[in-house]
Amino acid sequence: MTAPPVLSVRGLRKSFGAMTAVAGVDLDVEAGEIVCIIGPSGCGKSTFLRCINYLERPDEGTVRIAGDYIGREPAAAGGTRLQSARQLDRMRPRVGLVFQQFHLWPHLSALENVARAPIRLRGVDRSEAEAQARALLARFGLAAKAGRMPADLSGGEKQRVAIARALAMKPELMLFDEPTSALDPEVVGDVLRLMKELAEEGMTMVVVTHELGFARKVADRIVFFDAGRIAEMGPPDELIDRPRSERLRLFLSHFQ
Amino acid sequence: MTLDLSIITDNAGLFAQGAVATVYISVAAIISGLLIAFPVALLRLSPRRVMSWPAVAYVELFRNIPFIVMLSLFFYGLPFFGLRLQPMTTGIVALALFGSAYFAEIVRGAILSVPRGQMESARAIGMSYLRALREIIFPQMLRFFIPAATNTSISLVKESAVLATLSVAELTYQGLIVQGQTFAPFEVFLATATIYWGLTALLAAGFRTSERRLGGQAQRGFSSRHRLAARYLSLEPEPRS
Numbered sequence: 379m380t381a382p383p384v385l386s387v388r389g390l391r392k393s394f395g396a397m398t399a400v401a402g403v404d405l406d407v408e409a410g411e412i413v414c415i416i417g418p419s420g421c422g423k424s425t426f427l428r429c430i431n432y433l434e435r436p437d438e439g440t441v442r443i444a445g446d447y448i449g450r451e452p453a454a455a456g457g458t459r460l461q462s463a464r465q466l467d468r469m470r471p472r473v474g475l476v477f478q479q480f481h482l483w484p485h486l487s488a489l490e491n492v493a494r495a496p497i498r499l500r501g502v503d504r505s506e507a508e509a510q511a512r513a514l515l516a517r518f519g520l521a522a523k524a525g526r527m528p529a530d531l532s533g534g535e536k537q538r539v540a541i542a543r544a545l546a547m548k549p550e551l552m553l554f555d556e557p558t559s560a561l562d563p564e565v566v567g568d569v570l571r572l573m574k575e576l577a578e579e580g581m582t583m584v585v586v587t588h589e590l591g592f593a594r595k596v597a598d599r600i601v602f603f604d605a606g607r608i609a610e611m612g613p614p615d616e617l618i619d620r621p622r623s624e625r626l627r628l629f630l631s632h633f634q
Numbered sequence: 635m636t637l638d639l640s641i642i643t644d645n646a647g648l649f650a651q652g653a654v655a656t657v658y659i660s661v662a663a664i665i666s667g668l669l670i671a672f673p674v675a676l677l678r679l680s681p682r683r684v685m686s687w688p689a690v691a692y693v694e695l696f697r698n699i700p701f702i703v704m705l706s707l708f709f710y711g712l713p714f715f716g717l718r719l720q721p722m723t724t725g726i727v728a729l730a731l732f733g734s735a736y737f738a739e740i741v742r743g744a745i746l747s748v749p750r751g752q753m754e755s756a757r758a759i760g761m762s763y764l765r766a767l768r769e770i771i772f773p774q775m776l777r778f779f780i781p782a783a784t785n786t787s788i789s790l791v792k793e794s795a796v797l798a799t800l801s802v803a804e805l806t807y808q809g810l811i812v813q814g815q816t817f818a819p820f821e822v823f824l825a826t827a828t829i830y831w832g833l834t835a836l837l838a839a840g841f842r843t844s845e846r847r848l849g850g851q852a853q854r855g856f857s858s859r860h861r862l863a864a865r866y867l868s869l870e871p872e873p874r875s
Binding site: 431433463464467468470471473474475477479481482483484485494495498499540543544547 | 749751752754755756757758759760761762763765769770773774
């Protein structure tokens with residue numbers, strides 16, 4: 379028996395009032411795979427990402443993490459039902475989410491940002507959690523910044539702390555929502571390099587990005603989102619060099 | 635006309651009793667008001683109409699009636715429902731409910747003053763709603779909450795004077811008694827006003843200390859430059875510190 383995909387999405391739909399953001403998406407991501415999602419603004423790619431861990435509750439569809447349902451599960455009577463808040467809270471740490479705007483907790487030091495969730499949610503000893511957090515920060519070149527408050531960190535440093543915070547829960551899947559869009563151009567490379575290292579270590583990742591260069595180099599598969607659907611999907615070379623649809627050709631032309 | 639301070643010193647005992655009663659009533663009303671305010675504010679913030687609507691109704695009900703009218707309604711109305719409370723108890727309950735409506739709006743505003751992404755990043759990592767509130771939102775909302783709560787608390791101390799209408803022996807009532815015995819209203823109200831001023835000043839100082847203690851943690855989140863900028867650019871009136 380083969381292991382179930384790390385991420386398995388079926389029939390996902392999400393509307394905001396009359397506006398359909400995600401219009402029926404199926405996606406499987408295998409262990410160690412890197413999937414980059416590209417597409418025009420407002421095409422639903424960020425909403426899709428936020429639906430995976432139920433920060434936005436999808437209207438329809440199911441999401442499974444390594445075979446386990448998150449947010450909504452099949453009901454005994456047929457159909458599906460929402461999981462309890464407690465079930466959802468237990469599933470969420472298995473998915474790490476990195477935001478465009480970092481959303482570090484400004485009242486806690488860099489170290490505490492990383493160590494807090496393992497201490498509170500996993501019952502890890504404070505000394506052990508801090509040692510792990512220091513090791514993560516050191517790996518990301520932030521050993522000297524552990525005691526700093528987020529306000530005293532640069533954008534690139536904040537995003538690296540945010541990635542460390544998500545990794546501290548040892549997630550099986552990492553989601554990145556335009557992780558470099560809020561960064562100064564000169565530090566974008568630092569964060570992308572870090573993500574590439576993670577990818578090489580075998581982390582399973584779904585990355586919403588406008589960095590086509592990164593997508594081409596790192597992604598195993600690129601997904602082109604348009605109007606809330608997967609319009610095209612394939613290996614980077616194929617998708618970027620030989621786009622099948624006019625929409626994708628047009629989208630890619632903006633990057634030349 | 636001369637100021638006869640002996641009127642005040644001769645009746646110092648009554649003023650002291652009144653002041654103690656006022657402190658007791660105010661502290662009890664402020665603490666219970668705050669305790670009621672948090673659940674009301676959380677209900678009000680709920681996206682579900684069945685949860686938020688009662689909270690809206692509660693706040694509007696207690697905010698839109700003059701306190702003296704509300705107090706009289708309670709005092710004369712509750713016996714109709716078989717509830718006979720001491721005037722002092724009625725007063726504390728009414729003042730707590732009155733204050734809780736204002737406190738609830740402050741708590742709601744303070745929670746909303748924290749950027750949405752803070753709650754999202756806490757939930758995304760697996761914290762429950764209540765844990766995220768406690769560990770991530772509350773520490774950050776204190777900067778907004780404490781100055782506003784100070785103002786409302788001071789108002790409640792002053793509103794407690796209305797309990798004199800029910801013959802509760804608090805500061806204003808004792809002042810009226812002394813005035814009735816001495817026919818020296820100026821001295822009496824000068825003393826009463828001074829004591830009120832002293833009590834509210836003490837209360838404000840207490841809040842400022844708690845702001846430094848509690849807010850100190852949260853303040854560290856903002857670099858010194860930001861703190862300086864925030865102080866000068868702040869549109870929120872803050873108590874002097």
